[in-house]
Amino acid sequence: MNSPDHAAQVVGVHADDSAPAGAAGTTSVQRKGMAVTAQGYNFAYLDEQTKRMIRRAILKAVAIPGYQVPFGSREMPLPYGWGTGGIQVTAAIIGPDDILKVIDQGSDDTTNAVNIRRFFAATTGVATTERTTDASIIQTRHRIPETPLAEGQVLVYQVPIPEPLRWLEPSETETRRMHALEEYGLMHVKLYEDIAHYGHIATTYDYPVRVNGRYLMRPSPIPKFDNPKMDMNPALQLFGAGREKRIYAVPPYTQVESLDFEDHPFEIQTWDECCEFCGSKDSFLDEIVTDDAGGRMFVCSDSDYCGQRRAGQAHGGDAAAAQQSQQSPNVPGVPGVSDTPAAQPAETASS
Amino acid sequence: MLIAGDTLYAGFSDPVFDSQRSFRAVLEATSHPGRIIDVGTPIGAPPPLHPATAAICLALVDFETPVWIQAATDANTHAIENATEHAAESLSQFLRFHCSSPLAADPALAAFAVIHAPAHMPPLTAFSAGLSDYPDRSTTLLIQVDGLSTGRRVQLSGPGIKHTQQLAPSGIPERFWTEWRDNGALFPRGVDVLLICGSDIAALPRTTRVEMTCT
Numbered sequence: 001m002n003s004p005d006h007a008a009q010v011v012g013v014h015a016d017d018s019a020p021a022g023a024a025g026t027t028s029v030q031r032k033g034m035a036v037t038a039q040g041y042n043f044a045y046l047d048e049q050t051k052r053m054i055r056r057a058i059l060k061a062v063a064i065p066g067y068q069v070p071f072g073s074r075e076m077p078l079p080y081g082w083g084t085g086g087i088q089v090t091a092a093i094i095g096p097d098d099i100l101k102v103i104d105q106g107s108d109d110t111t112n113a114v115n116i117r118r119f120f121a122a123t124t125g126v127a128t129t130e131r132t133t134d135a136s137i138i139q140t141r142h143r144i145p146e147t148p149l150a151e152g153q154v155l156v157y158q159v160p161i162p163e164p165l166r167w168l169e170p171s172e173t174e175t176r177r178m179h180a181l182e183e184y185g186l187m188h189v190k191l192y193e194d195i196a197h198y199g200h201i202a203t204t205y206d207y208p209v210r211v212n213g214r215y216l217m218r219p220s221p222i223p224k225f226d227n228p229k230m231d232m233n234p235a236l237q238l239f240g241a242g243r244e245k246r247i248y249a250v251p252p253y254t255q256v257e258s259l260d261f262e263d264h265p266f267e268i269q270t271w272d273e274c275c276e277f278c279g280s281k282d283s284f285l286d287e288i289v290t291d292d293a294g295g296r297m298f299v300c301s302d303s304d305y306c307g308q309r310r311a312g313q314a315h316g317g318d319a320a321a322a323q324q325s326q327q328s329p330n331v332p333g334v335p336g337v338s339d340t341p342a343a344q345p346a347e348t349a350s351s
Numbered sequence: 352m353l354i355a356g357d358t359l360y361a362g363f364s365d366p367v368f369d370s371q372r373s374f375r376a377v378l379e380a381t382s383h384p385g386r387i388i389d390v391g392t393p394i395g396a397p398p399p400l401h402p403a404t405a406a407i408c409l410a411l412v413d414f415e416t417p418v419w420i421q422a423a424t425d426a427n428t429h430a431i432e433n434a435t436e437h438a439a440e441s442l443s444q445f446l447r448f449h450c451s452s453p454l455a456a457d458p459a460l461a462a463f464a465v466i467h468a469p470a471h472m473p474p475l476t477a478f479s480a481g482l483s484d485y486p487d488r489s490t491t492l493l494i495q496v497d498g499l500s501t502g503r504r505v506q507l508s509g510p511g512i513k514h515t516q517q518l519a520p521s522g523i524p525e526r527f528w529t530e531w532r533d534n535g536a537l538f539p540r541g542v543d544v545l546l547i548c549g550s551d552i553a554a555l556p557r558t559t560r561v562e563m564t565c566t
Binding site: 042043048049051052053055056057058059060061062063064065067069070092093094095096176177179180181212214215234236251252253254255 | 366367368370371372374375377378381382383410411413415416483484485486487489491510511512513539543556557558
């Protein structure tokens with residue numbers, strides 16, 4: 001487990017538990033009836049001056065959609081690459097009335113998500129949830145929830161490499177100039193080379209987008225399946241890169257366009273299979289190897305979406321989908337898609 | 352230096368949560384340009400500061416952000432000097448005490464500008480529009496107006512606005528809208544504006560396009 005030390009002490013504590021007597025030091029929090037178990041920390045861990053600095057960066061990021069605002073990223077109680085950028089953004093915006101959801105590759109149950117959720121439960125005492133619709137802030141690593149987001153929600157992405165041109169041009173000075181001059185031909189050449197090599201654009205995650213027709217932006221390593229969800233989304237989307245010290249944003253109702261060519265239009269992944277559990281044919285599916293004999297199954301990457309669908313089916317809701325799920329063939333050796341997140345290289349470790 | 356008879360107004364009673372609430376109001380306003388948002392942080396503000404202006408300053412301004420205060424340092428506003436000289440002094444005292452912020456003599460060097468008499472404000476080009484490599488290094492203007500829904504109606508569009516958004520700020524000079532169009536043409540450079548009245552704010556980030564309506 002890579003959980004931060006003090007967060008590890010509060011395993012199992014939820015905000016709706018009664019306030020422990022030990023919270024006496026945090027009077028203003030206690031007044032609001034919340035359980036803060038981490039002692040000796042400011043609300044949401046960061047000091048107030050750091051929060052102000054991050055807040056100013058966030059406001060400029062929203063004012064200049066897609067532009068990467070440099071900020072003074074702090075050391076956090078977990079290593080760079082474990083979501084420090086997203087955590088700092090969340091810590092700067094979160095308040096006592098917020099309800100936090102944290103997902104890692106779509107799931108609420110994976111190590112990174114559990115750690116970060118506990119971290120904020122311990123340092124803020126805010127309520128946490130796994131329901132996408134209940135959350136006011138959703139911190140995410142590498143997915144956008146399947147359930148459509150609503151106005152007023154904030155989606156915080158953990159970003160490993162914020163600069164879309166970085167693998168094409170190593171110099172920060174140069175890439176900054178290229179953004180200033182709107183000089184993005186290199187990225188089109190890269191996508192064209194994909195077509196020349198493979199016959200199609202082989203970039204399947206972290207697929208570059210243009211925000212509001214101006215800045216080229218890296219959407220963090222979400223599958224390109226999620227790219228269309230960014231476009232004109234009613235929720236505010238904030239991106240934090242801790243190691244690279246950048247914050248950027250997509251305001252609500254902002255045009256986000258995936259790069260493509262007229263004769264090679266942008267396409268999202270599709271699967272021949274449906275989810276083994278809920279039978280969904282519309283969600284992003286993870287391919288899970290089940291044995292040594294080539295057995296595998298496909299399940300929703302979004303655990304809340306899958307769980308809600310199954311709960312609905314259990315109440316006799318979507319009987320057809322449940323039946324479909326039972327009939328779903330467990331075909332070995334035929335991956336519907338070759339680029340599930342499991343195939344991502346090490347560089348995509350979130351920051 | 353406290354002027355005799357002056358009161359130094361208190362800051363936030365609960366700095367952590369009041370800052371957070373004020374910031375979220377500004378974030379919501381910036382995310383939805385033209386939408387009127389109540390900052391809702393109870394605070395006493397030294398005149399001519401409106402409560403929302405004081406709350407935003409306490410939430411966002413510190414030793415890293417030079418502030419330009421209208422009239423206190425602007426030689427061009429002698430006409431309104433008498434009325435605002437004293438006000439500007441108590442205002443700068445408030446900011447220096449609570450935020451430790453340096454005061455900028457030149458609006459082009461300010462991270463924030465506090466404007467309480469928009470009729471006499473310098474043109475938007477007097478403020479920092481940032482650099483083409485670093486467009487975030489631009490001034491955020493806090494402009495206090497007489498009302499946000501009682502003046503001439505303008506129609507807003509751009510990121511953060513689903514279709515269009517109406518706003519009717521009063522007490523803002525006509526030239527502001529011409530200057531705002533020129534500001535938009537600088538994108539990605541440009542200044543960002545928060546219009547403030549009482550405890551209400553409405554944001555005009557640089558991406559917001561404004562059309563004058565005939566009504």
